[in-house]
Amino acid sequence: MTSPNVLVILADDLGYSDIGSFGGEIDTPHLDRLAARGVRMESFYVTPRCSPSRAALLTGRQPHSVGIGILTRDDSPTGYAGSLSTDAPTIAEVLRDKGYLTALAGKWHLSSDTTTPNPTWPTQRGFERFHGILPGCSSYYQPELYEGDERLPPSSVAGDFYFTDDITATAVATVRTAAEQRRPFFLYVAYTAPHWPLHAPETVIAKYRERYRQGWDELRAERRERQRQLGLSAATTISAVDGEVPAWVDAPDTAWEVERMAVYAAQVEIMDRGIGRVLDELERQGGLDNTLVVFSSDNGACAEDLREEMGAFFGADICPPFTRSGDPVRIGNNPHTVPGPEDTYLSYGRSWAHLSNTPFRLYKRWVHEGGISSPLIASWPAGGVSSGEVVKTPAHLIDIFPTVMQATGADNASIGRSLLDSWRSGNPAADSEERELCWEHIGNAAIRRGRWKLVREASQPWELYDIDVDRGETTDLIDDHPQLADDLEQAWQRWAEANSVLPWEQVLADYAARGLPSSATQG
Numbered sequence: 001m002t003s004p005n006v007l008v009i010l011a012d013d014l015g016y017s018d019i020g021s022f023g024g025e026i027d028t029p030h031l032d033r034l035a036a037r038g039v040r041m042e043s044f045y046v047t048p049r050c051s052p053s054r055a056a057l058l059t060g061r062q063p064h065s066v067g068i069g070i071l072t073r074d075d076s077p078t079g080y081a082g083s084l085s086t087d088a089p090t091i092a093e094v095l096r097d098k099g100y101l102t103a104l105a106g107k108w109h110l111s112s113d114t115t116t117p118n119p120t121w122p123t124q125r126g127f128e129r130f131h132g133i134l135p136g137c138s139s140y141y142q143p144e145l146y147e148g149d150e151r152l153p154p155s156s157v158a159g160d161f162y163f164t165d166d167i168t169a170t171a172v173a174t175v176r177t178a179a180e181q182r183r184p185f186f187l188y189v190a191y192t193a194p195h196w197p198l199h200a201p202e203t204v205i206a207k208y209r210e211r212y213r214q215g216w217d218e219l220r221a222e223r224r225e226r227q228r229q230l231g232l233s234a235a236t237t238i239s240a241v242d243g244e245v246p247a248w249v250d251a252p253d254t255a256w257e258v259e260r261m262a263v264y265a266a267q268v269e270i271m272d273r274g275i276g277r278v279l280d281e282l283e284r285q286g287g288l289d290n291t292l293v294v295f296s297s298d299n300g301a302c303a304e305d306l307r308e309e310m311g312a313f314f315g316a317d318i319c320p321p322f323t324r325s326g327d328p329v330r331i332g333n334n335p336h337t338v339p340g341p342e343d344t345y346l347s348y349g350r351s352w353a354h355l356s357n358t359p360f361r362l363y364k365r366w367v368h369e370g371g372i373s374s375p376l377i378a379s380w381p382a383g384g385v386s387s388g389e390v391v392k393t394p395a396h397l398i399d400i401f402p403t404v405m406q407a408t409g410a411d412n413a414s415i416g417r418s419l420l421d422s423w424r425s426g427n428p429a430a431d432s433e434e435r436e437l438c439w440e441h442i443g444n445a446a447i448r449r450g451r452w453k454l455v456r457e458a459s460q461p462w463e464l465y466d467i468d469v470d471r472g473e474t475t476d477l478i479d480d481h482p483q484l485a486d487d488l489e490q491a492w493q494r495w496a497e498a499n500s501v502l503p504w505e506q507v508l509a510d511y512a513a514r515g516l517p518s519s520a521t522q523g
Helices: 029-036 050-059 091-096 163-181 202-212 215-229 254-284 308-312 349-356 397-408 420-425 482-498 504-513 518-522
Strands: 005-011 039-045 101-107 129-133 185-190 291-297 373-379 389-391 436-441 444-449 452-456 463-466
Touching (some): 005 091, 050 091, 101 163, 163 185, 452 482
Antiparallel strands (some): 039 373
16 A cells, blocks of 8 residues: 555634534534544543644644643743754654655644744744644734745735635645645644634624524533434533523523624634545545544633733734724624624633533633543544544544554654554554543643543642543542542652643742733733
8 A cells, every 4th residue: 555645634622512423513514524434532632722732743742741831932941942842753754754745734833933933833843835824823814824934925815815715725735736746745734713713704604693593501402412322422421511601591692692603613614614625635636545634623612701901912913903904903702793704803702612512521721521622533444444433442632643653654753652453443452441641731630541530620629530431520539539539649740740741830930930920821
């Protein structure tokens, strides 16, 4: 068999249940088709934030150990460097050396310096081609685009430009170029959808308004029922309703809430359409069956609230103060501002994120299941990957690196484990019960070993869950198993020390000494 292509697609802030094959009501026929010809992993874990997940994906290492402990703020020498360490090879670097065409279309978010080309930029980390943005998010209508190391002029985002479609066009062109050059490719498609701001064309938004008028309560129940019908045992238990989420009948401004979720859904649908275009091009070139395709989100759904005063915090590369026609951009979740157009900058809020993460607890930034569980789809018919199965094996984003290495015959320089055997058989690896998976982010911490998960919010007591039967984290069993909890806590401490995890109290003390608010860790 000839060398397989590798296509890794990463959504941004997509919730576990948003796409159809994981229970959602958003129209995602192309991802659902991919799931039908491949496998879904129901216990696939990422990190709870954008940059750490990208670091784990590309290097197969724990993000703290490669410089990305929080995001991309440079807190060295006492804190995290905020840039991806050059000591750990990326998938792109390894496959470039094997003759692959390597390309990134979309978001990088792994460099503390996004103004001056440096060794941490994509072109210096193995990507022969880069078209996209360097920071964590942007306007969908006028992002600051780079081609390689060169900033593109404003004319590059003129007319009916929409960033998701632009990412797709770059990906499709890359597939064509690889076919013309008769080279296998590694294509990393890092969409910013559906990360805020809520930007989408009216033609797509309109179809979703009626769908979301029933509100988040009914939709959450419907998603859970569909998950059961789809064979996802993750829906065995569902987390309690978030105390900060009002009942739909009591929610203020429900017409505006409908608009917010309708735009979010439109963003997801447009991404799905783009994925369909890439898959169709692969099929036209005769390469679809021998392409390892992996789709995931970078973290759980985002409950962040955007406020007007945050405009002073955002740089112009994240939120331009004016539209392309010169109108001021209105920042913040104001019910008088209808999301979607270029002159708005809103998020969809905690209540809709609660729906997106059905049936899990909490959100992006946390390490409860809602922050770290992702819908993963993998397909590779020529490589023997099963069709239509649900894989129950717990796995982590660090496992993508060794999986790609095994598929391409390259050397594995990561700490992860290849997932090919479980994707081919649908069965867990023999030693998966004893595998320990660990997390830390802004003081939130967790470890999963087999069926047990120990987890805490920053500065809060540990909680213990039997995750095999309680993915909703509804019943804390720590008082019933104190010795097990102590053992897991010690294992987590060993992991933290081995992977250069800084104590959260130390991070806060360092910020205080530098006169920075603790919110500086949230940028």
